[in-house]
Amino acid sequence: VTADDRGPAPGLVQVAGVGLIDEDSRPTEDLNAYRSQVRAWLASRQPLPRSRGQRSFGERLARLRELQAILWAEGWARRGWPEEVGGVGGDARHRALLYDELALAGYPFGGVYEHVEILAPALLRHWSTEQMGRFLPRLLCGDDVWCQGFSEPDSGSDLSSMRTRATRDGEGYRLNGRKIWTSWAAYADRCVVLARTGPADERHRSLSAFFIDLDVPGVEVRALRQANGLDELAEVTFDDVLIPRDRLIGEEGTGWSVALDILSCERSAFAWLRQTKLYLAAERIAAAAGPSALDAVGDAVLDLFAVRTASARAVAQLGQGLFLGPEAAPVKLLLSTAEQAVYDAAQRVFGPDMVLGAMEDSADWQEEYLFSRIVTIYGGSRQMQLSTVARFLLGIASR
């Protein structure tokens, strides 16, 4: 998805200067002990379901959900979530630690946790206790896959021009419109949809967020095959879909602040999850690198170091209940730079063999290389992020 950062930013938490060097938010005995426990468990519990080696995205997702179910059942994925949603306390740092250790043990990015980290923290903030208790456990335990319906055919970067509309109908709403490039929609059970509930000329002020079941009458999902061959993206059409009143997230007209919180996570704490996977790729690239490629790999390692430290700060702030808002933009830019640098280094190290399919694992590298080209687009394009930095962090106005 992409987003318009040009509108005002209602509900943004201003966090400039907060928690940069807060020793209290740094590793504690608790986190160190938790790391040891996770390691011991992973060492004793292997092998767990793996997604690598599955060619179809659906099969991969199935393995990842098995992994997620095990982690929930045995309690590890409950750490970092409040009791109201089936968790056992702790915060975003506990979750980040689990993803780090999973990757180190050979289970890159715990798969479905990408959508968990994008959606759940924001929903915890905007849902009532009743709503979060009813819905969120299904996502966290792996029973459900959720997706995020923001972009539309005519609304990419200019998100607040969207036309999907929810009109009042009795106690609930009727939803009409079309979402596109929605990750995982073809595999998802539910979708967080941003829709217009007021006059179009009010742009971001007349948007509301809804939690929609995708198996109800009027919803049609068409998978889109991507440039890298997978079909993670989809188009979702809503034709007079009935939305019960309790599926409104927050208040009517507050959709933009829900969207900004979701995008804040997609641009910051999500980057932590992603770098755990990228380090594994970088290690395989570095191990194969000849002298002429060391500079390219070294630059990628520097980029990874930068995104790891920057996203850790975002995780620590999320752990304190703070959403970064515009300050998430630099983290997203660092992630996209790092991800492309890693796969540029792969191209440099493996050379024509990677492109021509002469390696045993060429197909994986080809697919991941092509995927890395979208990172400067999803979650808000590089150009939008740079404009956000210029406007909100440097205070340079366009006119």
Added chain:
Amino acid sequence: VSIPDGDYEELVGVASAIFEATGGDDALDRLEWDPQARLDDPEWRHTLGAVFEAQGMTLASTPALNRVVASAYGIADRRMAVAASAATPGIRLLCLAETGKAGASGAVLDDAGSGLVAFAAIEPDAWPGGPLDESVASWFAAGDSSLIVAGERIGGARRLALTLARVAVAHEILGASGVLLRLAVDYAKDRKQFDRPIGSYQALQHLLAQAEVERRALRDACRATLWSLGSPDPAGRDNQGPVLLKALAGRAGRRVAQATQQAFGAIGFTWEHHHHRYHRRILTLDALFGSVDELRPQLAVVGGDGRLWRAPVL
């Protein structure tokens, strides 16, 4: 001890004020920084970072870096040389700034081949040319030398000196980069072409925004690495943070200098504009204790376990 960020920023402010008021020769002393490394003390670490960040902001020329390096070897009052080159005749030493004592006495060099070598007398020697910023380090002609500590006995001190110097220098580059960006942003809001502030053009916004991203990444990496110095063996082989930080600082500083110079246009290329002063400082600091270009290839090497080092930032 808990030092929230506000306190760190305050420390940078205090250090900057000292630099501006007094030239800063005693900034470390006035902030009660103990030359005996107390890495487990957050306040000691924060003072280290803040003093050098402030030094980069104010472009002060002080003995702080010399002090940090010499202290790591346990010879706090000596002048440190960081490089040597053979000249005709004799030896030339690149010595860290030690204001007030220039050329007055000898210098100590950690020679990788032998160990800590003391040069009894040194004389300023700018031929055939000095560093871009001579207030960081300068060349001296050196005379007779003697070995004071054998190499095999200083491994720990050498690692500590490199670790602290790299972290300190990275903070100084951070400070200098921050000022360059602030100046460039102010200029972009003020300078008009085609009847509009040049900052209203997206091309310039994105140029400066990208530089700001580099600066923030360096800031976050500085904070994380400063914190990690409190781990049990911060100068050990298991902590690659300072190496990565130093390389990142060199790369980010160079990029910020280039982007801001572009924003200033021709004015930023003139001597009377301050840009070249920050630029020279950044380039000189990058060249010390391993430049990004020197360090980059070694960052690409995985350990015996096949792993790349991951910053312990949680």
